[in-house]
Amino acid sequence: MFYLGDNYKDRFVLPDPNEATAEFSMEDLADDMEGLTPQYPRIKIVSGGANQFDVGTDPENPQLERYLDGVFLFQHPSNAYWQGGNEDEGNAPICQSFDGKIGFGEPGGACISCVNNQFGSAVKDGKPAKGKLCKNTVMLYIQFSGEPIPYVIYLPPTSLGAFRKFCNDTFLVRQRAMFGSLVRIGLTKRVDGPNIYSVATFKLLRHFCGDELAEIKQYANPFREKAKAAIQDQVALYSSEKKAPELAETTEKPKVLEAASDADYIVPRGNARVPQPAMMEDDFVEIVGDDEFQISA
Numbered sequence: 001m002f003y004l005g006d007n008y009k010d011r012f013v014l015p016d017p018n019e020a021t022a023e024f025s026m027e028d029l030a031d032d033m034e035g036l037t038p039q040y041p042r043i044k045i046v047s048g049g050a051n052q053f054d055v056g057t058d059p060e061n062p063q064l065e066r067y068l069d070g071v072f073l074f075q076h077p078s079n080a081y082w083q084g085g086n087e088d089e090g091n092a093p094i095c096q097s098f099d100g101k102i103g104f105g106e107p108g109g110a111c112i113s114c115v116n117n118q119f120g121s122a123v124k125d126g127k128p129a130k131g132k133l134c135k136n137t138v139m140l141y142i143q144f145s146g147e148p149i150p151y152v153i154y155l156p157p158t159s160l161g162a163f164r165k166f167c168n169d170t171f172l173v174r175q176r177a178m179f180g181s182l183v184r185i186g187l188t189k190r191v192d193g194p195n196i197y198s199v200a201t202f203k204l205l206r207h208f209c210g211d212e213l214a215e216i217k218q219y220a221n222p223f224r225e226k227a228k229a230a231i232q233d234q235v236a237l238y239s240s241e242k243k244a245p246e247l248a249e250t251t252e253k254p255k256v257l258e259a260a261s262d263a264d265y266i267v268p269r270g271n272a273r274v275p276q277p278a279m280m281e282d283d284f285v286e287i288v289g290d291d292e293f294q295i296s297a
Contacts, residue, residue, distance in 0.1 A: 001146045002055050004069040008205045013146040014219050037230050043153040049189040049196035068185040070142040072178040073220050074227045081116050081134040099231050104238040159200035166202035179220035181207045
């Protein structure tokens with residue numbers, strides 16, 4: 001169930017591990033899984049400021065939800081660069097990074113020092129803009145109550161400031177793991193000139209405790225290890241197929257320009273650290289409600 005509504009206080013229903021493994025052992029699956037990386041169903045944010053998520057797997061028959069109530073199992077940065085910064089989902093990017101650290105393709109190399117990953121590298125209407133040519137996203141893996149497998153949602157640059165602010169205030173400063181709480185994700189409409197888009201909002205519903213927390217922890221930790229291993233496998237695969245340029249061993253940070261929103265590529269002000277860009281004091285984050293944050297226009 002993607003949206004729990006007023007039933008969010010009910011016990012969270014995790015997948016039954018025995019149901020998936022009852023008939024097949026890992027030995028049975030070994031040959032079938034060779035060279036494959038698990039691809040979880042992807043949730044999309046509907047374009048045009050519709051304030052809806054598409055949780056369906058059939059593009060011809062969208063399954064729309066206004067809110068998502070779930071457990072954050074794991075998150076990691078992911079970068080992608082299209083020629084000239086013009087994103088086209090129909091074409092693969094010419095450079096991509098699965099971990100937000102090392103890019104493969106053209107130009108490739110260390111993301112933190114890449115010229116396309118600096119504020120001020122973007123181009124808008126043929127003129128320099130204050131965003132980035134490289135698109136920084138966060139892949140967020142979410143488990144929903146009663147669903148057999150996790151889902152993944154790509155948080156766009158416009159939502160990263162609110163996401164990091166929420167995670168800091170809800171998990172980091174309280175020294176809680178992300179999987180220890182139930183969170184509601186919503187969307188709010190933003191208008192920037194001719195561009196209309198939706199920005200993610202985040203609200204804490206409740207913290208898990210006792211045996212419910214123990215069960216979720218037992219489920220989440222193995223998933224996190226598998227997810228990290230899958231990222232390492234992807235990096236290793238691309239390292240062998242597309243050699244990344246030599247990475248300079250330096251601690252010197254590149255010059256970072258102040259950033260503000262631009263119509264095509266809007267990024268909260270902050271530095272260009274990867275994989276976790278730090279928030280600045282004036283990151284345009286406003287409180288919407290109790291434990292809920294969003295980016296202001």
